[in-house]
Every structure is written in structure tokens, then in C-alpha cells.
Amino acid sequence: MFYARRNAQGEIITLSVEASAENQEKLDSNHPDVVNFLVKSDEIFYSLDTDLIRVIEDLVDVLIDKNVLRLTDLPLPAQTKLLSRKKVRNTLKNSLNILVDNDDGLI
Numbered sequence: 001m002f003y004a005r006r007n008a009q010g011e012i013i014t015l016s017v018e019a020s021a022e023n024q025e026k027l028d029s030n031h032p033d034v035v036n037f038l039v040k041s042d043e044i045f046y047s048l049d050t051d052l053i054r055v056i057e058d059l060v061d062v063l064i065d066k067n068v069l070r071l072t073d074l075p076l077p078a079q080t081k082l083l084s085r086k087k088v089r090n091t092l093k094n095s096l097n098i099l100v101d102n103d104d105g106l107i
Contacts, residue, residue, distance in 0.1 A: 001017075001026060001027070001028065001029065002015045002016065002017060002026075002027050002028075002029060002031075002034055003015070003016045003017070003018065003019045003020065003023035003024060003025060003026055003027070004016075004023060004025045004027050004033070004034070004037075005022045005023045005024075005025070006025065011033075011037075012033050012034065012036075012037040015034065015037060015038075053085075057082065057085060057086070057089075060074075060082060071083075
């Protein structure tokens with residue numbers, strides 16, 4: 001059971017497991033508006049998580065480049081994940097590279 005607060009358009013803007021002055025509308029957890037709100041929230045968190053993962057990868061790369069950290073300092077599962085993501089990123093970067101690196105083939 002959830003307690004919701006809606007905006008002027010009738011969309012849920014907050015959910016709580018407890019009633020409050022702002023959240024008074026009682027809704028079942030399977031109510032379509034509750035499900036829609038949770039799905040949207042999940043998509044936002046996924047996007048933020050994806051961005052944060054990229055920042056962390058770049059941070060690890062900088063620390064390794066500056067010899068502050070060695071890849072082998074990290075647990076083996078972390079090493080494997082970082083190397084796998086780096087390999088995929090490099091593969092995608094190279095396959096999506098539409099710019100020519102040198103003058104060969106240019107007019």
C-alpha cells in the first residue's frame with residue numbers, strides 16, 4: 001500500500017509507505033499510476049547509474065595513468081568487469097568512427 005501526492009495534472013509526484021500531510025491518497029501497489037511512477041523512477045535511476053559508471057571508469061583510468069592505482073590492486077571481479085567494458089567501449093568507438101584519422105582517401 002502506498003500514499004501518493006499528485007500534481008495539478010493528476011500525475012503522481014511522490015509516493016510514501018506512510019500517510020503524511022502531503023501524501024494522503026491511498027493506492028494499491030499494483031495501481032496503474034503507481035506502477036507508471038515506479039517505472040519512470042527506475043528509468044531515471046538507470047540513466048543516472050549509467051552516467052556514474054562511465055565517470056567511475058574514467059576515474060579509474062586516470063588513477064592508473066597517474067600510477068596512483070594499479071589494475072591489479074582491484075579485486076579480480078572488478079578487473080574483469082573494467083577490462084570487459086573497456087574492450088566493448090573501444091570496439092564500439094572504432095566501429096562508430098566516421099572520421100578519417102589521416103589524409104588517405106581525402107580529396
